[in-house]
Amino acid sequence: MIGERKRNETYEGRRGCGLNTRVVRVDKDNPDKTVLQEVGEVIKKGGLAAFPTETVYGLGGDGLNAGSSQKIYAAKGRPSDNPLIIHIADMESLAQITEDVPEKAKKLAEKFWPGPLTMIFKKSDRVPYETTGGLESVAVRMPSHQTALALIRAGGGFIAAPSANTSGRPSPTSAAHVAEDLTGKIEVIVDGGEVGIGLESTIVDFTEEVPVILRPGYINQSMIEEVIGPVRMDRGLLITDEKVKPKAPGMKYRHYAPNAELTIVQGSTEKVVQYINEQCLALQAQGKRTGVIGTDETRKFYQGTVVKSIGTRQDEEGIARHLFGILRAFDEEKADCIFSESFDTPRMGQAIMNRLLKAAGHHIIYL
Numbered sequence: 052m053i054g055e056r057k058r059n060e061t062y063e064g065r066r067g068c069g070l071n072t073r074v075v076r077v078d079k080d081n082p083d084k085t086v087l088q089e090v091g092e093v094i095k096k097g098g099l100a101a102f103p104t105e106t107v108y109g110l111g112g113d114g115l116n117a118g119s120s121q122k123i124y125a126a127k128g129r130p131s132d133n134p135l136i137i138h139i140a141d142m143e144s145l146a147q148i149t150e151d152v153p154e155k156a157k158k159l160a161e162k163f164w165p166g167p168l169t170m171i172f173k174k175s176d177r178v179p180y181e182t183t184g185g186l187e188s189v190a191v192r193m194p195s196h197q198t199a200l201a202l203i204r205a206g207g208g209f210i211a212a213p214s215a216n217t218s219g220r221p222s223p224t225s226a227a228h229v230a231e232d233l234t235g236k237i238e239v240i241v242d243g244g245e246v247g248i249g250l251e252s253t254i255v256d257f258t259e260e261v262p263v264i265l266r267p268g269y270i271n272q273s274m275i276e277e278v279i280g281p282v283r284m285d286r287g288l289l290i291t292d293e294k295v296k297p298k299a300p301g302m303k304y305r306h307y308a309p310n311a312e313l314t315i316v317q318g319s320t321e322k323v324v325q326y327i328n329e330q331c332l333a334l335q336a337q338g339k340r341t342g343v344i345g346t347d348e349t350r351k352f353y354q355g356t357v358v359k360s361i362g363t364r365q366d367e368e369g370i371a372r373h374l375f376g377i378l379r380a381f382d383e384e385k386a387d388c389i390f391s392e393s394f395d396t397p398r399m400g401q402a403i404m405n406r407l408l409k410a411a412g413h414h415i416i417y418l
């Protein structure tokens with residue numbers, strides 16, 4: 052049986068309830084085919100398996116099986132109107148689950164698939180409404196992670212997979228994060244080590260006249276526009292007005308939130324450090340535990356509080372990769388209030404700030 056031979060005892064049974072979740076380790080670039088074949092069988096039979104992708108870990112089930120999608124919502128505690136992405140491993144599969152794939156989308160696929168890009172099209176009849184949260188459209192992605200691709204093939208070709216976290220918690224960037232949230236709730240966790248990107252895929256909606264970015268990610272707006280010309284950002288992403296709803300149902304929910312109250316502080320380094328130090332002192336005087344998300348450059352300036360560095364400002368991909376892990380780490384610290392520097396970096400700043408702002412419930416101080 053899967054996992055009996057490579058069970059990771061540290062994850063096992065931590066939050067046991069219901070299922071005996073097995074953890075199988077694979078070499079991420081050269082995964083053991085027999086192991087993935089067995090995990091694929093679990094998925095084909097309607098079970099659930101978490102697996103690494105280049106963005107975050109996914110919680111996979113058979114995307115063409117309504118019952119599997121229902122199980123995914125239940126395991127995550129996710130509202131069932133929040134649609135799932137179907138992961139595929141080749142272009143032939145795209146035609147089977149969609150109608151009307153525009154030329155521009157084909158161009159983007161040629162450039163960025165396999166990779167951290169999800170595209171939304173009109174769905175074909177093969178895709179059950181349970182997978183699309185009742186919508187007529189379907190989100191599709193071809194990941195570049197070798198383990199993910201091999202598992203998709205082994206699992207029947209169409210793996211529905213949201214991020215493998217409990218709904219509302221930061222997305223998982225390691226198998227240990229998945230185990231924290233889903234032990235006892237799914238059959239298998241495929242441990243392929245840390246992910247490469249650390250933020251979820253860019254989502255582009257092709258069901259509108261002009262393609263719309265519903266979620267920013269590693270592939271940014273200008274990279275997309277270089278290939279297909281103008282696209283627009285979903286208004287719900289740019290405006291914090293409660294009445295303007297984002298089009299991706301998942302983007303409307305409070306998300307990624309650590310247990311502590313998170314505040315982002317933006318301004319010159321000097322002012323930010325001074326403000327955060329003052330706030331931490333005042334809060335500690337009230338008996339609160341405080342924390343700071345700083346950088347390698349600034350961590351030494353914060354005093355008398357728990358400080359975690361997200362990495363150096365010289366490496367924005369590192370900042371993106373560490374964000375969700377650092378939010379989880381503050382839950383372990385049992386912090387009451389966390390302050391974070393702002394990370395409006397040149398290439399991935401939009402994606403990083405989108406996640407950070409959601410985690411903070413849009414609470415940001417400008418100095």
Ligand code: TXA
Pocket residue numbers: 104106107108109110133134135136169171183186188189190192212213214215250251252254265298299300301302
């Ligand atoms: O990188 C990723 O995309 C990861 C990995 C596992 O592939 N997956 C992921 O899935 O982030 P999830 O379910 O956590 O986020 C998918 C987002 C949600 O906000 C959902 O509402 C939106 O995509 N979405 C899915 N199908 C949609 C559709 N047909 N129309 C509009 N939004 C859709």
Ligand code: MG
Pocket residue numbers: 213214222
């Ligand atoms: Mg998610």
